[in-house]
Amino acid sequence: GLDFSRVTTFNLDEYVGLGPSHPQSYRHFMDENLFRHINVNPERTFVPDGRALDFDAFCESYEQRIRDAGGIDLQVLGIGSDGHIAFNEPGSSLGSRTRLKTLASETIKDNARFFGSEDRVPRLAVTMGIGTILESRRCLLIAFGEGKASAVRAAIEGPVTAQVTASALQLHRDVVAVLDEAAAGWLARREYYSEVERAQSLLEAGDLKALGIGNQ
Numbered sequence: 001g002l003d004f005s006r007v008t009t010f011n012l013d014e015y016v017g018l019g020p021s022h023p024q025s026y027r028h029f030m031d032e033n034l035f036r037h038i039n040v041n042p043e044r045t046f047v048p049d050g051r052a053l054d055f056d057a058f059c060e061s062y063e064q065r066i067r068d069a070g071g072i073d074l075q076v077l078g079i080g081s082d083g084h085i086a087f088n089e090p091g092s093s094l095g096s097r098t099r100l101k102t103l104a105s106e107t108i109k110d111n112a113r114f115f116g117s118e119d120r121v122p123r124l125a126v127t128m129g130i131g132t133i134l135e136s137r138r139c140l141l142i143a144f145g146e147g148k149a150s151a152v153r154a155a156i157e158g159p160v161t162a163q164v165t166a167s168a169l170q171l172h173r174d175v176v177a178v179l180d181e182a183a184a185g186w187l188a189r190r191e192y193y194s195e196v197e198r199a200q201s202l203l204e205a206g207d208l209k210a211l212g213i214g215n216q
Contacts (some may be wrong), residue, residue: 004040012086014126048126059098075136082106083151083164087127092117096129138174149186
């Protein structure tokens with residue numbers, strides 16, 4: 001299996017008010033679904049503190065920890081139905097850093113299923129900013145289901161805009177989007193993207209003949 005003993009992790013975000021043992025906190029989710037199943041050093045796993053006493057100081061210290069670690073090699077991202085990444089809601093600055101954010105009504109509605117009702121969803125979160133995310137060396141955007149199709153299209157084929165914060169990934173030099181057919185269903189150029197994927201696979205396999213290289 002993979003060796004995680006030298007890996008350092010930084011989660012994107014956390015709900016304000018939830019402690020690490022709360023079943024809907026991201027710390028609890030990561031511990032239960034990943035960290036306790038691999039040989040990562042718990043002292044090298046970092047999740048924003050949703051119960052910090054001084055959020056401004058905490059957010060700056062989180063940014064500093066990322067810098068001290070040498071930056072983020074791989075950033076794994078989902079996408080909200082309105083095109084947000086992490087908790088960078090529509091209208092967030094594309095140069096933003098780790099900070100407190102008020103959750104949009106769409107996000108609260110989307111996440112209500114985890115809490116039992118909209119009333120129980122926290123209204124604030126600590127989140128990495130778009131500027132922080134874009135400094136990662138590589139980004140992996142993952143989306144499944146038809147409910148994400150509109151957001152995926154806006155992020156990949158729409159203009160770069162703060163109203164769809166995932167669109168900022170167009171400015172990054174190394175992004176991979178992992179989509180199922182439903183999530184990719186609204187992309188106008190999905191056939192071309194499939195051709196790009198096939199060509200990249202052939203290049204990595206060294207099959208230049210299949211790409212028409214050297215056949216002249």
